Amino acid sequence: MPKDGGIGDSTKRREDIRFLTGKGRYTDDINLRGQAYAYFLRSEVANGRINGIDAKAALAMPGVLAVLTGADFAGMGGNPAGWLINSRNGEPMKEPKRPVLAHGKVRHVGDAYAVVIAETYQQARDAAAAVEADITELPAVVDMAQALADSTNLVHDEIGTNQCFDWGWIEDNRAAVEEAFKNAPHVTTLELTNNRLVPNAMEPRASLADYDAGTGDYKLYTTSQNPHLHRLLIAAFVMGMPENKLTVIAPDVGGGFGSKIYHYGEEAAVLHAAKVLNRPVKWVAERSESFLSDAHGRDHVTKIELATTKDGQFLALRSETMANVGAYLSNFSTATPTFLHGTLMAGPYKTPLVYVNVKTVFTNTAPVDAYRGAGRPEATFSIERIIDKCARELGLDQAEIRRKNLLTPDQFPYTTPVGLVYDTGNYQATLDKMTELADLAGFEARRAESAKRGKLRGLGLSTWIEACGIAPSNLVGVLGARVGLFDAATVRVNATGNISVMTGAHSHGQGHETVFAQIVAEQLGIPATSVEIVHGDTSKIPFGMGSYGSRSLAVAGSAMTKAVDKIIAKGKKIAAHMLEASEDDIEFKDGNFSVAGTDKAKSFGEIAFSAYVPHNYPLESLEPGLEETAFYDPGNFTYPAGAYACEVEVDPDTGKVEIAAFTCADDFGNVMNPMIVNGQVHGGVGQGIGQALLENTSYDENGQLLTGSFMDYAMPRADDVPFYKVDHSCNTPCTHNPLGVKGCGEAGAIGSPPAVVNAVIDALHRGGHTHVSHINMPVSPARVWAAINSK
Amino acid sequence: MTKTSMTVNGKAVSAETEGRTLLSAYLREGLGLTGTHIGCDTSQCGACVVHVDGKAVKSCSVFAQDVEGADVTTIEGMANADGSLGTIQQAFQDHHGLQCGFCTPGMVMSSAALLAENPTPTEAEVRHYLEGNICRCTGYHNIVKAVMAASGQAVPAE
Ligand code: FES
Ligand code: FES
Numbered sequence: 001m002p003k004d005g006g007i008g009d010s011t012k013r014r015e016d017i018r019f020l021t022g023k024g025r026y027t028d029d030i031n032l033r034g035q036a037y038a039y040f041l042r043s044e045v046a047n048g049r050i051n052g053i054d055a056k057a058a059l060a061m062p063g064v065l066a067v068l069t070g071a072d073f074a075g076m077g078g079n080p081a082g083w084l085i086n087s088r089n090g091e092p093m094k095e096p097k098r099p100v101l102a103h104g105k106v107r108h109v110g111d112a113y114a115v116v117i118a119e120t121y122q123q124a125r126d127a128a129a130a131v132e133a134d135i136t137e138l139p140a141v142v143d144m145a146q147a148l149a150d151s152t153n154l155v156h157d158e159i160g161t162n163q164c165f166d167w168g169w170i171e172d173n174r175a176a177v178e179e180a181f182k183n184a185p186h187v188t189t190l191e192l193t194n195n196r197l198v199p200n201a202m203e204p205r206a207s208l209a210d211y212d213a214g215t216g217d218y219k220l221y222t223t224s225q226n227p228h229l230h231r232l233l234i235a236a237f238v239m240g241m242p243e244n245k246l247t248v249i250a251p252d253v254g255g256g257f258g259s260k261i262y263h264y265g266e267e268a269a270v271l272h273a274a275k276v277l278n279r280p281v282k283w284v285a286e287r288s289e290s291f292l293s294d295a296h297g298r299d300h301v302t303k304i305e306l307a308t309t310k311d312g313q314f315l316a317l318r319s320e321t322m323a324n325v326g327a328y329l330s331n332f333s334t335a336t337p338t339f340l341h342g343t344l345m346a347g348p349y350k351t352p353l354v355y356v357n358v359k360t361v362f363t364n365t366a367p368v369d370a371y372r373g374a375g376r377p378e379a380t381f382s383i384e385r386i387i388d389k390c391a392r393e394l395g396l397d398q399a400e401i402r403r404k405n406l407l408t409p410d411q412f413p414y415t416t417p418v419g420l421v422y423d424t425g426n427y428q429a430t431l432d433k434m435t436e437l438a439d440l441a442g443f444e445a446r447r448a449e450s451a452k453r454g455k456l457r458g459l460g461l462s463t464w465i466e467a468c469g470i471a472p473s474n475l476v477g478v479l480g481a482r483v484g485l486f487d488a489a490t491v492r493v494n495a496t497g498n499i500s501v502m503t504g505a506h507s508h509g510q511g512h513e514t515v516f517a518q519i520v521a522e523q524l525g526i527p528a529t530s531v532e533i534v535h536g537d538t539s540k541i542p543f544g545m546g547s548y549g550s551r552s553l554a555v556a557g558s559a560m561t562k563a564v565d566k567i568i569a570k571g572k573k574i575a576a577h578m579l580e581a582s583e584d585d586i587e588f589k590d591g592n593f594s595v596a597g598t599d600k601a602k603s604f605g606e607i608a609f610s611a612y613v614p615h616n617y618p619l620e621s622l623e624p625g626l627e628e629t630a631f632y633d634p635g636n637f638t639y640p641a642g643a644y645a646c647e648v649e650v651d652p653d654t655g656k657v658e659i660a661a662f663t664c665a666d667d668f669g670n671v672m673n674p675m676i677v678n679g680q681v682h683g684g685v686g687q688g689i690g691q692a693l694l695e696n697t698s699y700d701e702n703g704q705l706l707t708g709s710f711m712d713y714a715m716p717r718a719d720d721v722p723f724y725k726v727d728h729s730c731n732t733p734c735t736h737n738p739l740g741v742k743g744c745g746e747a748g749a750i751g752s753p754p755a756v757v758n759a760v761i762d763a764l765h766r767g768g769h770t771h772v773s774h775i776n777m778p779v780s781p782a783r784v785w786a787a788i789n790s791k
Numbered sequence: 792m793t794k795t796s797m798t799v800n801g802k803a804v805s806a807e808t809e810g811r812t813l814l815s816a817y818l819r820e821g822l823g824l825t826g827t828h829i830g831c832d833t834s835q836c837g838a839c840v841v842h843v844d845g846k847a848v849k850s851c852s853v854f855a856q857d858v859e860g861a862d863v864t865t866i867e868g869m870a871n872a873d874g875s876l877g878t879i880q881q882a883f884q885d886h887h888g889l890q891c892g893f894c895t896p897g898m899v900m901s902s903a904a905l906l907a908e909n910p911t912p913t914e915a916e917v918r919h920y921l922e923g924n925i926c927r928c929t930g931y932h933n934i935v936k937a938v939m940a941a942s943g944q945a946v947p948a949e
Contacts, residue, residue: 509890719922
């Protein structure tokens, strides 16, 4: 049974009981009476003109109820990009329509252009084979540089270019940065790619749509990290219905990592089909469909330069990036390579001048969007790799060059040259902590031991920062966001004293049901078992922007805390009346309302009861009931930061890299449940190691996805990773949210890839292969072997 | 359609199947045992692992009709008779060996098969055995810890 604990306790997770006994309720576990099944037809070519779709034969097959194509949805709106970005010249970005189903043209392998609905899934799938689609294959746009150079072969003819925008950050810095580079005593240059990844949450996307012909109400059960955002996008933008006609329920969701933030066409398609057929319609993606149609992550090609003094003081940094957005703009795709990437290019360092240029490019590939870390891993990888190279060129120690340039605690609040204000931090403390935990002093002995076994051992560091808790709405509004990014919570004290908290955050692995209850329990001085967390249902929750960008605690947790404050404030009024004292004299502590300096007190339960049975109650001045809602809009981003060390062993004969040790010293501000925080870091580091060593999404020159299954796409497995050492004791609490929290969900995926690659380069250098200055991720045995033998 | 019978979690059951009905679909759709999850279509992820006559089997890789009459155990059959968590399940909770819970049923079933075969596996043996089970959430740290702990062995502190 879950232990009753408050803030800071490693309370075991209450949700585990249902997950461990097979009683979880994921979308595919839900079945509605009379439901039909959908199977989507997906393009086999990367670029093609749809000349016609003949569904006659399919419609005659057993069990088939309907075949819908792009034409059936042509009257609906487009699925929008959430951020409007302007180019350097002031022009707004190009935003071609993203339809529910492809119409006229298919633009990537996997682009859905029709859907078959049948009595059973197998019947729908069988009938799909009988749909005759006449599609003329056109040359594919795959390579980003070529896409920018070629103005004749376009992903979207109507916009006249393959470039979505050309963004400069901050444009006013550009001249000064150029000047600094001209005069710099030393300049380090590096070209690198940030490999394209498939998020691969273990639960594939799924949707179950229901329509009530009596009321005209739609209901969608779906795999969403943010059901209200889905409701907004589907109702207001795509299907054009009042939001109050659509309920979106995200039940248990098997991981998201960004890929389930977005609205995808299949969701609107099954909702529409449910209405047309007047019966529920279910669709569950096969894993192959996930590979083809989930939003992918990363995919940057970057040139980065660092200007320094001869002794390694950073003077200026600039980067030029091509970022792939794929065939259509997914909801966060324009924010990810810009405001989640460019604004982080100062890192945790004092670098006085920074300029970032990002060109986003349409290609005939799956859409690319935010994946765990979203823009910040790309920024961190560029910065931490160029620092590593610079240190080698100048003959400086990896820790020393960082220490020399890290911001110091006395510099906060610190305004970066790329537009953020870091409120607090202590980067020396995490670097010191990591140095101790990773036993950097003992590295040489471990290296010698590895050498005896014929292995090259290397050490790689990374000191990283991220911006979380997305985001102050007024700030993101200025930057082009089309939504606000506050969050909301309702705290409902039931008449018998137990509590339901309706939160706008959504838990798909993060353990909110446990942690949020710990927080409310501590704040109200009651057992956590009396608190239930309700999430993932737009009909129950006031509003919410959901969970991504490590924002749940920092934003939704703050809203919840504000609502609890209102409960306490009202409780004091009730207590003052019952205790015949002045409200100002009422103190609330450990679940009791008492009159200061006396032993007169009422328990929380008595106050709750009185609110619902208001016999002795100030009815003339106070409403009965005890339920409060609060909305919270953050004053700033939060800035988690940390120092990571990776040790690898490289087999010089095969190029195989093994992670020998991985150590993380993080600053997440106040920690609510250390066990869960550790788990978040483990998971992030696991994904980061996956990116660094194993994972790659590969399209051939015709736009065919070569890595479309778990047989071709190397997911990290248990024996690819070690036990990690993690620590979060160096806390500088966030200064602007009530819990002092910063967020921990993405940290591991942000800080780890450069540490791994730096370690591999270090191993090669120490092994005498000093001609290797960089290897692109994934650092596969073939690439390492080729690099070693490239001289 | 053919009526296919077997024993699942100690109960005699039967449901209609086609020749192509997978054991995973038989369990989920035929019997409503949705604890067994489908995470892939290439028999790679291990979310669907169940025990067939005591052996760990990816239920997406066998046809229901091919295991007619077999004795099958799913995650729904792993708790103690009084409903409390079994040793491995409890270790997964104690050591935070799950996050989103989607890989979890398969992980528990594979771990149970490992410990039946090898009651005190080394860390390397655990990692190697679980190669066929993909978890995207945990980085495997706490899963390996949970399996080691369930076998009564010492585990790292954090
Ligand atoms: S569903 Fe069986 S191995 Fe993935
Ligand atoms: S707990 Fe989410 S996939 Fe393993």
